[in-house]
Amino acid sequence: MVIEQKPKQAVAEQAVDLKSICRGIEQEMREINQQRTTFALEQINQDLKVCLPLMDFPDQQHLLELSAQMYQNFLKVERTAQQQTAFDQYAFDLAQHPTIQQSHFEQFALRDQYLLKHKGQAYVDLYDAGEGQLVYRRNPQYLARIFAPYLPDAERIFIENLAEQNMQRPIRDGGLTIDAQEVVRRALFWEDYVKNYPDSSYIRDARYLDQVYRMFLFKGTLNTPVSDSYEAEYAIQPSVWYEIEKLAKLEQSRLADQARKFRSFVQMSPQERRNRIPVSLTAQEQNNERANTLALKQLSHYLDLPLNGLSPTRDCFSDAVCMPYQNN
Incomplete structure (x- = not known):
């Protein structure tokens, strides 16, 4: 049987066509605006799937960042x-x-x-x-499907997992939208990611997410606090206490170490806390009407948790990468 070979000229022309497409893709992305159609976006996304495997990582990153601006331009709406x-x-x-x-x-x-x-x-x-x-x-699945398959493992894993997590945003209107089990699952993932991919280009954001999910687990949020007093086991949300008890049995995990310290903290009397964790409240904190302000500050110091809440400048809960908040 004779296998027909594609003419060399045709192969060369196809390679030239690919190079032409990939050279022009950045300009095409920049030209997307609020007058364009979804068909134009879909065409660019198909071209990206062709070109990204042919590019080195810095060029891939450049187009990934440009894609955010492309969608912002496309989704812009001017209203009366x-x-x-x-x-x-x-x-x-x-x-x-x-x-x-x-x-x-x-x-x-x-x-x-x-x-x-x-x-x-x-x-x-x-x-x-x-x-x-x-x-x-x-x-969020856009980056996971269009870009992630062609990126190095550290970046691919970051994007695929953050995309999956942010299909259900964890916080809305000051309250958690996910249960304690899911908080723990995400917290353990980000702990492992920071440990396994210290050279990731997303390591700064991964460390932030690692901190945020620890904060969600042990402190909760303004509208979904873990406890009003932390003064006994029964004062902790039952679902949170159940997950912390399970966590405390794990080995070689910083989160598990914190879970064990959390149990110790809950067992301390107020006087014992004052002796062992000497913290003072600022004037602003003293004016805070929340009853557990002191306990939260003591807990933050004891477990080495961030004192402040979510970043006011960086959004890690809407897409598959963290991005600066847009001024609307």
């Missing part, structure tokens, strides 16, 4: 005051009734009408950002 009111009402109605069929569609800005009709295409997502705000975003 009346159109903003109509969209805000839609957000409110959707929060109350998730299956609502939108009425008064014609009151929306034309770009809103287009994006709502095409959400789910080209990784366009409508996202509950809390406090009654609906915003468009790039679905």
Whole structure:
């Protein structure tokens, strides 16, 4: 049997075509704006799948960062005051009734009408950002599917896991949206990631996520505190205590060490805490009406947890990478 060979000229032309596509892809990404269609995005994303395997890591990173700006430009909507009111009402109605069929569609800005009709295409997502705000975003799975397969292991694993985690944002309106078991699962993942990939280009963000999930586990949040007093086992959320008891049995884990110290902290009397963990409250902290302000500060020192909450400048819960908050 004779196998027909592709002519050498055809192979050469195909290679030239690929080089041409890949040379022009950055400019195409920069030209995406709020007038373009999801079809244009999908074409670029297909070209990225072709070009990314041919690039070195710095060039891949450059396009990954550029893709964030590309989607921000695509999802930008300029609204009149009346159109903003109509969209805000839609957000409110959707929060109350998730299956609502939108009425008064014609009151929306034309770009809103287009994006709502095409959400789910080209990784366009409508996202509950809390406090009654609906915003468009790039679905976290975008980077996991378009970029991650072609990146080094450290970056691929970071993106794939953060994408999966942020399909369910962990915090909204000051409260946790995930249960204690999931908090522990994520906390253990980020502890292992920091340990296994110290040279990752995302190591700074991984360390931040490692700290945040420890904080969620042992302190909770403003609207979902782990405890009001930390003065006995029964004063701890039962689901949290159950997970901490399980954690305390693990070996070779900093999180497990903290779980064991947490149990010791809960067993201390207030006087013993004052003796063993000498901390003082600032004037601002003394004016805080929360009853557990002192206990939280003592716990933070005892377990070496961050005193402050979430970063006011960096968002690690909306996408598959951490990004600066946008000024809207």
